[in-house]
Amino acid sequence: MIASVLYGAKDLRVETYLRPDLLPGMVLLRNRCVGICGSDLHYYEQGHCGASVPDRPFILGHELTAEVAAAGDGVDTPRVGERVTVNPARACGFCDYCKAGRGNLCRKTIMLGSASTTPPTNGAMAEFVTVRADQCHVLPDDVDDSLGAMIEPFAVALHAVKRAGGVSGKRVFVAGAGTIGRLVAITARAFGAAPVAISEIVPSRRVRAAEGGVDAVFDPEAKDLHERVHALTGDGFDTVFEASGSATALRQAFDLVRPGGTIVQIGTVPTDDIPLPGYRVMNKEINYIGSMRYGNVFGEAIRLVAAGRVDLRPLFSGKFKQSESAEALNFASDKSRSLKVQIQF
Ligand SMILES: [Zn+2]
Ligand SMILES: [Zn+2]
Numbered sequence: 001m002i003a004s005v006l007y008g009a010k011d012l013r014v015e016t017y018l019r020p021d022l023l024p025g026m027v028l029l030r031n032r033c034v035g036i037c038g039s040d041l042h043y044y045e046q047g048h049c050g051a052s053v054p055d056r057p058f059i060l061g062h063e064l065t066a067e068v069a070a071a072g073d074g075v076d077t078p079r080v081g082e083r084v085t086v087n088p089a090r091a092c093g094f095c096d097y098c099k100a101g102r103g104n105l106c107r108k109t110i111m112l113g114s115a116s117t118t119p120p121t122n123g124a125m126a127e128f129v130t131v132r133a134d135q136c137h138v139l140p141d142d143v144d145d146s147l148g149a150m151i152e153p154f155a156v157a158l159h160a161v162k163r164a165g166g167v168s169g170k171r172v173f174v175a176g177a178g179t180i181g182r183l184v185a186i187t188a189r190a191f192g193a194a195p196v197a198i199s200e201i202v203p204s205r206r207v208r209a210a211e212g213g214v215d216a217v218f219d220p221e222a223k224d225l226h227e228r229v230h231a232l233t234g235d236g237f238d239t240v241f242e243a244s245g246s247a248t249a250l251r252q253a254f255d256l257v258r259p260g261g262t263i264v265q266i267g268t269v270p271t272d273d274i275p276l277p278g279y280r281v282m283n284k285e286i287n288y289i290g291s292m293r294y295g296n297v298f299g300e301a302i303r304l305v306a307a308g309r310v311d312l313r314p315l316f317s318g319k320f321k322q323s324e325s326a327e328a329l330n331f332a333s334d335k336s337r338s339l340k341v342q343i344q345f
Pocket of ligand 2: 091092093094097098103107108
């Protein structure tokens with residue numbers, strides 16, 4: 001098969017690669033559309049993603065729509081020919097977390113297109129990929145290939161909004177207008193949050209976010225930020241989603257949240273060692289909670305997209321052929337121009 005293989009920082013080669021073996025319980029997928037995620041960009045730009053350092057070349061990609069090309073022994077669903085999207089986090093299914101329905105916390109998770117385990121696991125930026133059958137979710141006709149490959153990042157946002165404990169009627173602030181931040185804002189709005197504000201340091205992303213149906217867009221470095229927040233919310237936001245991964249944005253969240261409010265951490269902050277205002281957490285009774293990928297929300301995510309309850313199309317900003325994989329990653333790296341970039345097969 002033809003695969004887009006990452007050899008190191010800025011070294012992606014489209015080349016012939018051994019097609020993966022189909023094992024019992026697995027399905028062989030023929031990829032149709034693969035989205036480029038922030039983690040793919042970390043691997044591409046730096047050669048690693050945080051503490052995940054690949055020890056050999058591997059294939060990126062974990063946001064996908066594919067067609068089932070073959071099913072291994074013991075697989076009833078999905079069936080050959082069906083169009084599916086995939087939960088790329090393969091939890092073990094046997095540990096306490098998996099049994100309690102919290103497979104996103106499974107310590108034995110194998111992630112598609114990732115070096116979080118050694119050796120790295122090949123992803124979907126190739127003609128074919130294999131996954132465990134239960135990772136697949138069949139797509140209805142009204143979710144096209146591009147939208148199907150957006151279900152994974154949407155599931156991240158959906159899980160985060162659920163972690164917040166309900167946002168209906170709540171004043172919501174989202175830090176970061178990248179794909180995940182925008183998806184959180186769209187989801188919070190669909191779930192009844194009002195008003196929904198978003199902040200972003202990249203000016204062109206602020207412009208795009210303003211077109212996308214939020215009630216207010218802030219420059220987090222603006223001098224008058226706190227006056228504007230006060231004018232919009234009074235005492236601050238009920239719920240703040242930190243989706244930028246910036247330590248500065250995280251620190252700011254503790255000022256923007258109102259007493260009794262909740263901060264949800266979704267962004268990947270590059271270090272564990274950030275001073276946080278413990279006194280303010282106590283004094284304002286702030287709930288600071290984490291949100292890790294997705295719980296079992298893929299089915300719900302697909303239904304919401306299929307029913308048109310959320311419109312994810314404004315986030316698309318470029319489609320490339322597989323032979324142009326390196327160009328696609330370079331384009332996606334330019335935050336001033338791009339949001340969600342996809343490769344079509
Ligand atoms: Zn992703
Ligand atoms: Zn497990």
